[in-house]
């Protein structure tokens with residue numbers, strides 16, 4: 001059985017509102033290993049230390065370094081990597097490296113925000129921009145976004161320009177995504193309703209329940225190449241609730257990657 005690799009990216013310099021997501025990787029690891037839950041996904045797949053190779057945290061001073069560090073790891077360890085962010089800006093360098101080595105995959109983006117700004121507050125590498133960078137460079141075959149509930153005219157124009165398939169949260173009840181593989185998943189924890197997930201920088205009411213996203217991941221029937229789980233902010237969390245959900249989603253995604 002191929003192992004899943006885990007990498008932490010301690011990076012929050014591109015957060016526009018609050019910092020703190022740099023501390024997420026170790027906070028999620030702590031809950032993953034604290035014994036409150038076992039090491040099995042809901043389908044019974046064991047996803048504990050025997051099948052997870054924890055490669056530690058990578059050094060990051062800017063997105064170029066994240067790209068080169070991640071590229072080196074990919075070349076020596078293969079895909080099947082789940083990264084724990086970090087703010088959402090990390091997804092551009094990670095996907096760029098993946099595309100460099102494993103070109104030709106699709107992307108599922110789960111988020112309250114489309115993150116499609118051409119630039120945000122003068123920064124093209126803000127955590128509000130990674131999907132614009134990915135699409136303008138053609139790094140993925142298709143991008144499907146779900147959970148989105150903050151679209152403005154600029155982001156609607158960007159989605160149209162780059163042919164991004166957005167299923168807005170308001171339409172979730174009548175439309176489900178049709179996914180193609182191989183699939184890369186980027187999961188922003190603020191996709192969830194802040195009532196379930198206090199530990200994120202941007203509280204955007206009206207989001208997913210944990211059950212909805214867990215079910216969605218379990219229903220994916222195409223190969224999953226890798227994933228990132230981003231935007232968990234421990235400084236906003238209550239009793240590690242959001243860390244616990246992040247760790248649970250890591251298990252569900254790891255099970256999907258292994259199977």
Ligand SMILES: [Mn+2]
Nearest residue numbers: 088111115188
């Ligand atoms: Mn995001």
